Amino acid sequence: MLLVPRQGRMLFQMEGQRALSPIRPGEALLVAPEVGHRTRAADAAHRHIVLYAPGPRLGRWLPARQGWRLGLLPPAMRPLLAYRDALPDGCDRACLAERLLLEEAVETGPEPAPAQHGAAVVQAIAEHLRTRLHEPHALDQLAARFGLSCRQMTRLFRRHLGTSIADYLAALRVREATRRIVAGQGILTAAHAVELASPSHLARLFRRHTGQAPSEARSGTR
Numbered sequence: 344m345l346l347v348p349r350q351g352r353m354l355f356q357m358e359g360q361r362a363l364s365p366i367r368p369g370e371a372l373l374v375a376p377e378v379g380h381r382t383r384a385a386d387a388a389h390r391h392i393v394l395y396a397p398g399p400r401l402g403r404w405l406p407a408r409q410g411w412r413l414g415l416l417p418p419a420m421r422p423l424l425a426y427r428d429a430l431p432d433g434c435d436r437a438c439l440a441e442r443l444l445l446e447e448a449v450e451t452g453p454e455p456a457p458a459q460h461g462a463a464v465v466q467a468i469a470e471h472l473r474t475r476l477h478e479p480h481a482l483d484q485l486a487a488r489f490g491l492s493c494r495q496m497t498r499l500f501r502r503h504l505g506t507s508i509a510d511y512l513a514a515l516r517v518r519e520a521t522r523r524i525v526a527g528q529g530i531l532t533a534a535h536a537v538e539l540a541s542p543s544h545l546a547r548l549f550r551r552h553t554g555q556a557p558s559e560a561r562s563g564t565r
Contacts, residue, residue: 344395345448346372346382347416349428351389352490355382357411364413367490369467371416371453373401378410386490392427394445404452414453415463420444425474461499464489468500472512476519476537480512517552520545521560530557 354363358379427440516537523533534545
C-alpha cells in the first residue's frame with residue numbers, strides 16, 4: 344500500500360508501535376501487504392490517495408525487516424499528483440494517472456526524510472502555491488490543508504525559504520503575469536489570471552518586486 348496525503352494530516356500506527364505518527368502532504372507512506380497497521384484522518388477536511396501493488400514491486404523502498412517506510416515524495420511524482428488532483432475520482436484519466444504514479448514510485452522510491460520535517464511541509468506548500476496561482480489563498484485555509492496552525496506554518500515557511508508566504512506568492516504572481524504580458528496578453532487579463540483584483544494591484548506588486556511597471560515588461564524595458 345502506498346498512502347499519499349493530499350490535504351490535511353493523516354495518522355498511522357504500525358504493529359509494535361504505541362504512538363500514532365503524522366504523515367502530511369509532501370510525504371508518502373509505504374506498507375508491505377503482510378504488515379499490520381492502521382491509519383486515520385487527523386483533520387476534518389482531508390483527502391488522500393491510496394495505491395496498491397504487490398509487495399515485491401515496491402520492495403526496494405522498504406528497509407530490511409521493517410516492512411514500512413515514510414519518506415518524501417519523489418520529485419517526478421509531484422506534477423503527476425497535481426494533474427491527478429484536478430481530475431474527478433473514478434474517471435478514466437484519474438485511474439490512468441494513478442497507475443502512472445505507482446509506476447513512478449516503483450522506479451524512483453521516496454527521498455530520505457530531512458532531519459527537520461518542516462522542510463518537506465514547506466516544499467509541499469510552495470508547490471501547492473506555484474500550481475494554483477489562479478486561486479485565493481487564505482492563510483487559515485492553507486494551514487488547515489497541511490495540518491498546521493497559521494503560526495506554525497508561517498514560522499516554518501520563513502525558516503526554510505527565508506521569506507513570508509505573502510511575499511513568496513506575490514513574487515510568483517508577478518513572474519506569471521510577466522510571462523503572460525510578454526506573450527501579448529492584456530494587463531487586466533493577466534492580473535485576473537493570477538487572482539489579482541485589478542491592474543493597479545498588479546502594478547503595485549510589479550513596482551515592489553521588479554522596480555518597473557507592467558507596461559514596461561511588455562516593451563522589454565529594464
